[in-house]
Amino acid sequence: MQSTSQPSSLPSTVAASVAADTSTLSYEQAGVNYDLIDPLKIAAQRAAAATAVSMTGRGFAEVTASRGESAYVLDVGPFYLASIVECLGTKTLVADEMAQLTGRSWYDGIAQDTIAMAINDLITVGATPLVVQAYWAAGGSAWFEDKLRANALVDGWKKACDVCKVAWGGGETPALAGIVEAGRIDLAASCTGIVSPKDRLSLGDHLGAGDAIVLLASSGIHANGLSLARKLVERLPQGYLTEIDPVNHPGLSYGAALLAPTVLYSPVTEALAAAGIRPHYCANITGHGWRKLLRHPIEMTYRIHTVPPVTPVLKFIQEQARQDDHEAYSTLNMGAGFALYVAAEDAERCVEIAKAQGIDAWVAGRLEAGPKRLLIEPLGIEYGSDDLQLR
Template sequence: MNYAPTNGHADATQPPPSTTTPTTLSYDQAGVNYDLIDPLKIAAQRAAASTASQLAHHGFSEILASRGESAYVVDVGPFYLASIVECLGTKTLVADEMARLTGVSRYDAIAQDTIAMAINDLITVGATPLVVQAYWAAGGSDWFGDAQRSQALVAGWKSACETCQVAWGGGETPALAGIVESGRVDLAASCTGLVNPKQRLSLGDKLGAGDAIVLLASSGIHANGLSLARKLVERLPQGYLTEVAPGLSYGDALLAPTTLYSPVTEALWKAGITPHYCANVTGHGWRKLLRHPAELSYRIHTLPSVPPVLTFIQQQARQDDREAYSTLNMGAGFALYVAAEDAQRCVEISRAQGIEAWVAGTVEAGPKCLDIEPLGIRWGGEDLQLR
């Protein structure tokens, strides 16, 4: 879907907030607390960094600046090798419940979500996706016996690979009774890509004051914030079948497949544009715009309109803008930091790939912070601790 930009909060037509459940529903209350998760990530990064010397045994070296970024980069001589592994999360639970309610499998869309989680991270460093591997771990062998669901998963996986012009190398399909719940599946994808030529590397070494921030539209919730979205069902009169817009149920809206952004980044390269930095807007919401460690200020002056399902979630969960934008993508799934003179061309190239885009802000000299001016929201560097 394409959404028009706005200089204020989107005014989507949605059901009024519930009058019977006045309390705010936060991501923490839904079972996801980044204050507990992020310290482990940081500890793992520090331990992992100590292993980089092992590459020297093979004649290679790591690109140190990729530590803490969305993909890891190794210098193998004539080009850089980038890699990533990502888990889908709990979106399969929504697909399972909607299949029960409607009799239709949405696992083709779920497959795209899983691949997007890996590929949209990989391309942030300037890599061209090359090979995807699948990890489909079920709670028992019976899960694979549902032909409609299995065929939808395979077809969707293949289709997403074709969209991204990436080879599906293989995968693993374990039956993990006792670890994965019976009737459920845990989906993940790994992806390997090339930064070739090396000048395509975009780890922020050229990021600086005067750069423009171009935001690419999301298709909906993507695959982050689903724990909150599922918890919210308890408040809805018709559960997943509650309408968020005329003819569009909450469940169907949640299952809109995650946008694949690699066609845009590949088109940018062909047009001679190399982003100075990129951010995949996933967990932590818009705080991800603060991902680069540099002491720079980011000022947002134009907001994309919010997809109806995200406006609905914010209203029904009774979240203020700060909470919503710190959790959900709120209409922006990917950010490009580019030279100001390239910003409008980036918008045009993205639109030519079928993805709406906007010149949304600027990078400025100053303390590390993100100002979303139309909403009066500010986050500092302490609000995103990923290293």
């Protein structure tokens, strides 16, 4: 498919080189290889599991099934506590480039992205987020001299906390010259939540054949796949200012579309709890794309019959990176940012509740007895147990 970008403002030799590159661009080529990263995660999980004995001496116990899930869960008696820490990644680099190009700060949305990375993981286990802590590590004290940018980060962080009804407990703002590059900032958030009553815990104990898969809409790329998205800029004649869809979204640049803030899904999970709906399992669709639907170790077949619309920026990335559906759906969220596995009789109600919170949703599939695999039938895609190794 031909690019819809505007005529190049680059030198003709550079523009010709950009236009001539029609090879497939994968996530691994952009510098991210999960085959190298995931084994370290597994080794860390095994080492960490041996530390759980420390809790027994204090009268508490870990919930063993939470090992390898998106959040760690601790049994403290009348309720469970859940905790998570997450790094934003490289989305700040896009914000910095767009600030140079547009003259505006994008850090209000970056703040929401950072909190969403933690909270959207925490709620997968059925937790209500309570407290968020900030980690803002700059490449030097000079980063904070830009008051517009710094205030946008503070304001956006506070606003995201208000949306999720969490307390901002505090944080750390180190200046790490020599570790973090000058002029850059590394953002992360930790979050603690409570699972109360205890039957809200959703670690897949009740997951089984006949359950429905409800997918919640994403706002775009969220905060995963940015290494690929940034690498793709090298192919675009106008870089981040390239229009992604001049016909249907005139004026929407690639950079602005990438910086659409990540959806905060905790209002949906809290509304489900208030309605008495207990998901059997949840998955935050981040790194590994739709393969994350296979996260639980249970041997089941996940059959998708309805695929949500792909957001314009993700469609643009797939087209410009020349990725087929199998590659794209294994890397990006492709329009679905969160998955709920619920009893079939609760599925349509889940959709209604999500829409009432302003987030589109679809009853997208079901679980069946069979080998562990994900079948995305409308696209002819299949992923097996070997395609996701997180434990």
